[in-house]
Amino acid sequence: MMAETTLAVSVWYTLLLCLLAGVAVLLTLKTKSIASGHGAGGVNLPPGPRPLPVMGNLHSLLGALPHHAMRALARRYGDVVLLRLGHVPTVVVSSPEAAREVLRTHDAVVSNRPLYVTADILSYGGQNIAFAPSGSPHWKELRRLCATELLSPRRVLSFRPIREEEAASLVRSIATAAASSSSPAVVNVSERVKVLMNDVLMRCAVGDRCPMRDEYIAALDEALRLLAGFNLVDLFPRSRLAGALGAGALRAAREVHDRVHRIVQAIIHDHASKAANNDGEGSGDDDDDDILDVLLRLQRDGGLETVLTTEVVCAVLFDVFAAGSETTATTTIWAMSELAKNPSVMQRAQSEVRRVLQGKTRVAEADIQGRRLPYLQAVIRETLRLHPPLPLILPRSCAEPITIMGHDVPAGTTVFVNAWAIGRDERWWPDAGEFKPERFDGDGDGEGMVDFSGGDFRFLPGGGGRRMCPGLTFGMANIEMALVSLLYHFDWELPGGADPGELDMDEAYGITARRKTDLVLKATPFVCPHELVNSFPCTFS
Numbered sequence: 001m002m003a004e005t006t007l008a009v010s011v012w013y014t015l016l017l018c019l020l021a022g023v024a025v026l027l028t029l030k031t032k033s034i035a036s037g038h039g040a041g042g043v044n045l046p047p048g049p050r051p052l053p054v055m056g057n058l059h060s061l062l063g064a065l066p067h068h069a070m071r072a073l074a075r076r077y078g079d080v081v082l083l084r085l086g087h088v089p090t091v092v093v094s095s096p097e098a099a100r101e102v103l104r105t106h107d108a109v110v111s112n113r114p115l116y117v118t119a120d121i122l123s124y125g126g127q128n129i130a131f132a133p134s135g136s137p138h139w140k141e142l143r144r145l146c147a148t149e150l151l152s153p154r155r156v157l158s159f160r161p162i163r164e165e166e167a168a169s170l171v172r173s174i175a176t177a178a179a180s181s182s183s184p185a186v187v188n189v190s191e192r193v194k195v196l197m198n199d200v201l202m203r204c205a206v207g208d209r210c211p212m213r214d215e216y217i218a219a220l221d222e223a224l225r226l227l228a229g230f231n232l233v234d235l236f237p238r239s240r241l242a243g244a245l246g247a248g249a250l251r252a253a254r255e256v257h258d259r260v261h262r263i264v265q266a267i268i269h270d271h272a273s274k275a276a277n278n279d280g281e282g283s284g285d286d287d288d289d290d291i292l293d294v295l296l297r298l299q300r301d302g303g304l305e306t307v308l309t310t311e312v313v314c315a316v317l318f319d320v321f322a323a324g325s326e327t328t329a330t331t332t333i334w335a336m337s338e339l340a341k342n343p344s345v346m347q348r349a350q351s352e353v354r355r356v357l358q359g360k361t362r363v364a365e366a367d368i369q370g371r372r373l374p375y376l377q378a379v380i381r382e383t384l385r386l387h388p389p390l391p392l393i394l395p396r397s398c399a400e401p402i403t404i405m406g407h408d409v410p411a412g413t414t415v416f417v418n419a420w421a422i423g424r425d426e427r428w429w430p431d432a433g434e435f436k437p438e439r440f441d442g443d444g445d446g447e448g449m450v451d452f453s454g455g456d457f458r459f460l461p462g463g464g465g466r467r468m469c470p471g472l473t474f475g476m477a478n479i480e481m482a483l484v485s486l487l488y489h490f491d492w493e494l495p496g497g498a499d500p501g502e503l504d505m506d507e508a509y510g511i512t513a514r515r516k517t518d519l520v521l522k523a524t525p526f527v528c529p530h531e532l533v534n535s536f537p538c539t540f541s
């Protein structure tokens, strides 16, 4: 349903763009070419395609996903390309050197996000972590809280039982489905993994007891769709016509925002009354606290650089859920897709997992911690190289004029780092299009664990610099637990004897690069989950 709506919007939008292009050509308005790379007054602008009047270079992005179209432009014009998307001057960088200049050399100047009209509504006017101005005490305090409280290694560890329980429940449901059919179960892996990650994130964020969970998830899904950008009101913020034509997106953003806000307020109210019943002590044990418990405690205690109003609490919860669930589900689904497409890699990953967990009937995190599964970790990294869930990381905005690779970039320009294109570039990754986890495997013939904490600019799944993702440790723990559980308990193959090499790997349009079609695989139980050991026969090695 949502995919259909998105498609309808894109078709409508494409038609509108074509109309605008037609009008522009008919009027034959003269425009200044920026392809030469020289702007007025001897400014050395980055090269790029010639913009049309009104729409700028939007037509250059038509017919392909934005990160694909941007890679094609980089191949033609170079690693730093200037575009005008509607009214918005935009630079796209597509090499590690250029990314280093954005994320390290000019980090302080390029660390704000452009606050599009829809993002402004959905982020409570930039009061959340992802859209707050980077120099502000508010953002600094929220980032500090992420590091020390909300997403700290200790907090991530404290969510271990939630990860284990939810992964076990996924395994149980697949095993039960397999038991009820005479042949291996056909499993919609995409749907199951999305539910798993939604449930894990929801429990970590607001606890078990959220009666409005499904409604909240649906509203957040809609919010993510709107946040994908490329709405008329975002591209033409100064145009009254675009304002009128794009009023629907604005209305939808306000409506979703109100819905999310109402639900979170009710959840907060529920938490607050439970805390009151516990004499204000939350759960009583800091390690049992969910993220909302922590935020409410900090709100009560005060003494922060910023005031945690209810709006700020809602905005931070929005961040945690919206940023955390989609990225981890998308990565897990792509990892399973690549493994299904590359059976020898699947076999090697499964052998490692089954050797380490031999004799167990359920996956406990304590058994897989540390470097016990180096090949599986290499599989996750290789997945993130080929399928970074945020292919253009998140947009940055240039506060002052800067120079990138010798090109002048004016203040106010939106900057995209095409992490997807960099990860697939033969110049830095031999056999770039192939799924070869060995390149990340310190024990194999690869170069070992490439740093993915933003220090190696060939590999930027979590972005870099001061705005780098604060949730990577949390995300990786969720992804690893899901993959280990799926690989340990089941053998997987494509249904109907389909050729693995033919598996559809197309991406859908959106803020994240998810699969276009659901991943559907055949699951044959290999190790029975604990609760079902005596219920039906499983294959044991």
Ligand code: HEM
Residues within 6 Å of the ligand: 129, 130, 131, 143, 151, 319, 320, 321, 323, 324, 325, 327, 328, 331, 388, 389, 390, 393, 394, 395, 460, 461, 462, 463, 464, 465, 466, 467, 468, 469, 470, 471, 472, 474, 475, 476
């Ligand atoms: C594999 C999992 C994940 C990936 C690949 C990922 C990727 C990213 C990327 C590329 C950015 C933009 C960074 C930049 O502009 O340089 C980002 C920002 C962010 N991520 Fe993640 N993320 C993941 C998981 C999570 C999780 C689990 C959470 C929280 C529960 C989270 C919370 C955030 C937040 C709050 C920001 C905004 C940071 C800021 O603007 O200061 N992420 N993430």
